[in-house]
Amino acid sequence: MNYRHSFHAGNFADLVKHALVLWLVQARQAMGPVVVLDTHAGAGLYDLSGDAARSKEAEAGVARLMTAQGRPPLMDALANEVRALNPDGATRFYPGSPRLIVDALSAGGCYVGFELNPPVRALLAEALAGRTNAETREGDGYDGAVAEAARVRAPLILIDPPFERPDDYARAAETAAAVVRRDPSATVAVWTPLKDLETFDAFIRRLQGKVGPTLVAEARLRPLTNPMKMNGCALVVVNPPRGAEAAAREICGWVADALGDPGARAEVWTF
Numbered sequence: 001m002n003y004r005h006s007f008h009a010g011n012f013a014d015l016v017k018h019a020l021v022l023w024l025v026q027a028r029q030a031m032g033p034v035v036v037l038d039t040h041a042g043a044g045l046y047d048l049s050g051d052a053a054r055s056k057e058a059e060a061g062v063a064r065l066m067t068a069q070g071r072p073p074l075m076d077a078l079a080n081e082v083r084a085l086n087p088d089g090a091t092r093f094y095p096g097s098p099r100l101i102v103d104a105l106s107a108g109g110c111y112v113g114f115e116l117n118p119p120v121r122a123l124l125a126e127a128l129a130g131r132t133n134a135e136t137r138e139g140d141g142y143d144g145a146v147a148e149a150a151r152v153r154a155p156l157i158l159i160d161p162p163f164e165r166p167d168d169y170a171r172a173a174e175t176a177a178a179v180v181r182r183d184p185s186a187t188v189a190v191w192t193p194l195k196d197l198e199t200f201d202a203f204i205r206r207l208q209g210k211v212g213p214t215l216v217a218e219a220r221l222r223p224l225t226n227p228m229k230m231n232g233c234a235l236v237v238v239n240p241p242r243g244a245e246a247a248a249r250e251i252c253g254w255v256a257d258a259l260g261d262p263g264a265r266a267e268v269w270t271f
């Protein structure tokens, strides 16, 4: 386990994922309290003055979000969450999916985050300390989420692997399919990098025919010609709530336009 999200926290891909996840939590809980399962939770909260300052990814991502003029509402919503963590006006702290989700939950909602790496899980517990509607578990999030989903109705599940293992695509697809096969009212969002089209198409083919209606929200920051680079990212949402397509267009469109190379674009489609 070499992956450290602290280098990537607040980059363009986190902005896409977090703005859309924030919208998904709010859309799902408009219908009542929601249980959110986060298979790959990470540390929960990031100090951008550490690893992220060295990678400069947050500088090209959240730092630009916070100074942007004319942000659309769903990017503004994420910016507000970041501002709440930084009352002095600097952009030093950035919320991971756990803090963002737990702070957005309404009464009756709850969160379970899985993290395999013990030191990261300790940071996660610290980031969520005192939040009685949040639980953290050390262990494999794919198996953990399938088991936990069987105990609740209509969970919202985020699958956000590091993709450092060759089986992450297969396990993400199998987990999403297993959850919705058992509970067709569950919503599952899978984050993936966009490096080359072959890998992404193969992932989509793993899902097709095994899951219900699915939204694919892609932000392509540059052409997918160099497979060694993260040229964009996608959030694939199985059983999206009504309004998800418009939300995804707003978020991916802003990220591509504001942070991408010339020719960057959003692709939002369904199957």
Ligand SMILES: C[S@@+](CC[C@H](N)C(=O)[O-])C[C@H]1O[C@@H](n2cnc3c(N)ncnc32)[C@H](O)[C@@H]1O
Pocket: 001, 003, 005, 017, 039, 040, 041, 042, 043, 044, 095, 096, 097, 098, 114, 115, 116, 117, 120, 139, 140, 141, 142, 160, 161, 162
């Ligand atoms: C991309 S980061 C998660 C970022 C987080 N979801 C967020 O948006 O802030 C992936 C995390 O998954 C952890 N991890 C890797 N394999 C795992 C597994 N099978 N189950 C649970 N956690 C895992 C890594 O240690 C890492 O902290």
